[in-house]
Amino acid sequence: MSEVKYSKEHEWIKLDGDTAVIGITQHATEMLGDIVFVELPEIGSSVVKDGNAGVVESTKAASDIYTPVSGEIIENNQSIVDDPAKVNADPENEAWFFKLKITDKSEMDSLMNKDEYEKFSKESGS
């Protein structure tokens, strides 16, 4: 399994072969506050890098989820739809959002590694 990469929209992505697991970062959940609603892309649908791939709502507001790479959705995590609070509890493990079959692995190159993301999220503030 490759290293975890991060997008400027505060998603994390882990690639294993052709399969990418995608979720939102701890930093994102801290900015959003208590998450009370999650909408995920449908299995079988195609998503395009930086395109819309779901919605999370906190008690305060709704925010779009973007996919950091293009591909076809092969799995989505129903457990966070049923219990959105899981996203706050464990955003970077158990509360992954969806898995997709990646179209173009080179799209991973433009994403940040952990150190770069930490620097980015500190600078972008909350």
Next chain:
Amino acid sequence: MENIKTALYNLHQKHGAKFVRFAGYQMPIQYSNGIIEEHKNTRENAGIFDVSHMGQLFIKGDDSLAKDLEKIFPAELSNAKLNQSKYSFLMNEEAGIYDDLIITKVEGGFNIVLNAACKNTDFKLLSKLLENKYEMILSEELSLIAIQGPKAVQILEKIINGVSDLKFMNGDTFKNLKENIYITRSGYTGEDGFEISIKNDAAVVFVQKLIDEGASLIGLGARDTLRLEAGLCLYGHDMDINKSPVEANLKWAISKNRILEGGFIGCEKIKSQIEKGVSKIRVGIKPEGRIIAREKTSIFSEGDKNIGEITSGTFGPSVQAPVAMGYVENSFSKIDTKVFLEVRGKKYPAIISNLPFYKKSYVKGASK
């Protein structure tokens, strides 16, 4: 634009507050525990709210003032008992609401608590309507602190002896250390509670005592989920200059005697709306499932007719479901009417629901 800090600003900061700009003030939206924890703390224990941004207006005067205020407000003020509070409205001739407010008869005049965003325009309008006949003080020296929740009474009683004898929508003057403070039994959460008017320089010590006795600070985020579950309106959202108290489903707050005798601003419109009915009315709306319908969400009938709009909506942490309020055409306002809410281009089912979503636990002895 100025960004005013309340006397409690540093205390908020110490408790991990995230701030938002609200009506020109830096106000805490939430603290480190988050909105849901704060909400539950208020429902199960006791929450402290800094509402010092709200306007605290004192108008000095005697019986003639009460009569003059009755020419403006649809409340019975001439026969108000000392320390009795009334919920009322400042309206235009068309009964559009400039502000909703609480008027309390106090020694030597009336106290009026105004919404933060409206207080300066209210002040100007009231001075004009009262023809500058009375001394009016919109205080900048007073903080306003609310303590709300089932344990509010026992916590406050430990600090201020005698508050547990207050009846709902009644106030009194109490001694805090050597200073006078004014406390009413009222609030905006659907819980029993109090609002305390206290000098700015005494506010921090006072709030710290409430915290030491077991109450916790609550931000504007949870204030919004609490009031929405309690079915209470937020000015600028659920009511404004284009809506009347009758349309806002608040005609209970307009005295029947005052409608009969008339003579307040907006009276004719209110009378005709009560007699002939209104075309749109505020209702509670419960989406099915978990979908959240926020302000400006369009409401459709089963026949796909656009029948109205959501004015506030969120997830209700105590109800454990999404809750909303909005205005619909009167013919679709019956409880249990099925409607559809358009969220992100899709229509989701919902039903017109009774308000409040969360049952109140106010103390007995409430007077109308």
